[in-house]
Amino acid sequence: MQWLAVALYGDAILSPPSGTGLAHVGSTACINYAMSKNAQVPRIFEKLNRFNVPVWSLLFNFVVGMIMFLPFPGWSELVGFISSAVILSLAFGPVSLAALRYQVADLKRPFRLPFGISFSAISFVFVGYVVYWTGWQTNWKVLLTVPIGLIVLTLARITSSETPPPLNLRESILLWPYIAGLGAVSYLGSYGKGLGLLSEGVAMTVITIFSLAIFALAIKLRLPDEQARNFVNNE
Incomplete structure (x- = not known):
C-alpha cells in the first residue's frame, strides 16, 4: 500500500494549486465583485484591470488567506x-x-x-x-x-x-x-x-x-x- 500513500501525498500537493485552488481564486474574486455591485462590500472591489480581472478582489483574498494561517496553525x-x-x-x-x-x-x-x-x-x-x-x-x-x-x-x-x-x-x-x-x-x-x-x-x-x-x-x-x-x- 506504499504506492497508495505516495499517490495520496502527490494528490495533496498537486491538486490544490492546479485545480481546486485556481477555481476558488477565480470564483471568490468574482463573488467579491458581485457583492460590490450590490453595495455589500466597498466599491473598490468592482475595479477591473485591462484584462477585465477584479485585481483588487484577488489581492484582498490573498491577504485574507495569509491571515487565516494565524489562528489555524x-x-x-x-x-x-x-x-x-x-x-x-x-x-x-x-x-x-x-x-x-x-x-x-x-x-x-x-x-x-x-x-x-x-x-x-x-x-x-x-x-x-x-x-x-x-x-x-x-x-x-x-x-x-x-x-x-x-x-x-x-x-x-x-x-x-x-x-x-x-x-x-x-x-x-x-x-x-x-x-x-x-x-x-x-x-x-x-x-x-x-x-x-x-x-x-x-x-x-x-x-x-x-x-x-x-x-x-x-x-x-x-x-x-x-x-x-x-x-x-x-x-
Whole structure:
C-alpha cells in the first residue's frame, strides 16, 4: 500500500494549486465583485484591470488567506474551519428552494424535483449536524465571522455613493437566533473542546427540532410572493 500513500501525498500537493485552488481564486474574486455591485462590500472591489480581472478582489483574498494561517496553525484546523463555513453558507439554499415553491409555484422550469420541500428541510437539518460535528473549537471562529461581515456590510452601505438595495431585515431576522442556537449547542456539546454537557443523542435531537423550527419560520417569513416574482422575472 506504499504506492497508495505516495499517490495520496502527490494528490495533496498537486491538486490544490492546479485545480481546486485556481477555481476558488477565480470564483471568490468574482463573488467579491458581485457583492460590490450590490453595495455589500466597498466599491473598490468592482475595479477591473485591462484584462477585465477584479485585481483588487484577488489581492484582498490573498491577504485574507495569509491571515487565516494565524489562528489555524495546522492543516486539519484550517480544513475544519473551511468545511464548517462552507456548510453553514449552504443552509440558505434549502430555505430558498422551499420558499420559491410557494412564491413562484407556477414557474416553468426544465427540472422538477419531487418532494422539494421535504428534501430542503432534511438538508437544512443536516447542515446543523455537520456544523455541530465540526466542534466548538472551530465553530466559535466561524460564527465570529458573521458579525464581522455585518460590520463590513454596514460600512459598505454607509460609504456607497448610490442607493443600496433594501436588506429585507424582517425576512433575514432568523439568521441571528439560528447562528446563536448552533453556537450554543456546539458549546454545550462534546466535540472540539465543548463542555460535554449534552450527550450525542440529546444534541442531535435538539439540533433536529431547532433546525426544523427555524426552517418553518423562515418559510413563513419569506419575501412577499409578488416581490419574489419580480426578482425572478428581472433575472
